[in-house]
Amino acid sequence: MYKVGLIRVVTQQPPLLEAHADILKKAYPMLDITSRCIEGQSDGVHDKESENLAIPKIISLARQFYEDGMEAVIISCAGDPALDVLRADLPIPVIGAGRSCASAAAGSKGLIGVIGITEGAPPAFREILGDRIVDDTLPEGVICTLDLLTEKGRQSVLARAMSQKQMGAEAIAFACTGLSTIGIAPYIEESVGVPVFDAVLCEGAFACLALSNHVYKE
């Protein structure tokens, strides 16, 4: 088992606090995950202001996880806030949902639709996927992660995915981990018929990869 600290960038109490950890424990049973969230941001990170507010809190939580003996830290946000700073700062792997999802999607062929909650795809998606992003406009009526929890939010995401397929997308990448919280990936795959890269499942796969080198030292 790998001890992994997971940072939620929306202020939540259990059981919602554990939403991403619950997904990851089922998908990757070797991850032993402890979840903590930033304080005072009940609508999460969804624009530059909320991101700037979150960054010092994320850095503090990550350092705490390292001091507590975690073997890796996951920043469970597609904007990858504080990722570069923490990668330079900590001697353990630091995984961001955005870089993980964008690079996993880079392995698919053709154009890619990006669905998130920010105006324009987050930095890792633009950097890694570049011209392959066919569309990154917001689902109608979705401004923050909480909007995804409503039935209207779900329908809006499905409609966006269908539009992106019609625009030529051969795969869809999630640029918000709130889309993992609502578990919509398999519904898009079934109803729209394209593979979906789910940001939480991708961060888990990259955490496993980052921790797997030990096999050669046993």
Place this chain on the structure above:
Amino acid sequence: MYKVGLIRVVTQQPPLLEAHADILKKAYPMLDITSRCIEGQSDGVHDKESENLAIPKIISLARQFYEDGMEAVIISCAGDPALDVLRADLPIPVIGAGRSCASAAAGSKGLIGVIGITEGAPPAFREILGDRIVDDTLPEGVICTLDLLTEKGRQSVLARAMSQKQMGAEAIAFACTGLSTIGIAPYIEESVGVPVFDAVLCEGAFACLALSNHVYKE
């Protein structure tokens, strides 16, 4: 446990046949792997001729794995021979070592050194990493996967990695799964000081990812 069929593109008997499966089972315990290899190619796939010879054999093994009830197939070769054909042909995930390794490496920052056994990086590396490849010249004296098993081969790979770092590489991606067989990734990380993307560990992470969507349906 996920039932996964793994195709070796070098003709081998147990226990060498199981070399990649042994690595993957340790790294990703939820993978239940069955290994099979192509026949009549004891020096593996290392140029266009050997690749063309291997492709129909790989297609046949992959179809057999599907008929046997495997949930995914891994083509454990960085050249990704037959990958596109099989992805179009089979209704289960088909994972290639090359695409997995190149896309995992795409998530790192800066220039990337590619180390393999073919003249020029394999297609997935050129397609996904493009201009970020700082060097893909062969380790001296290495022509096929068997050369990696010698002490001279190991030293030659370490020297190539050191040169690539001096050329500006901030990460190294393996373009041959034979480099996994010899378990050299952590030695490069220690002696050269850059992160290494190991093609077998990457194919395992992508297999786990491809099979993980089920968590939303439980």
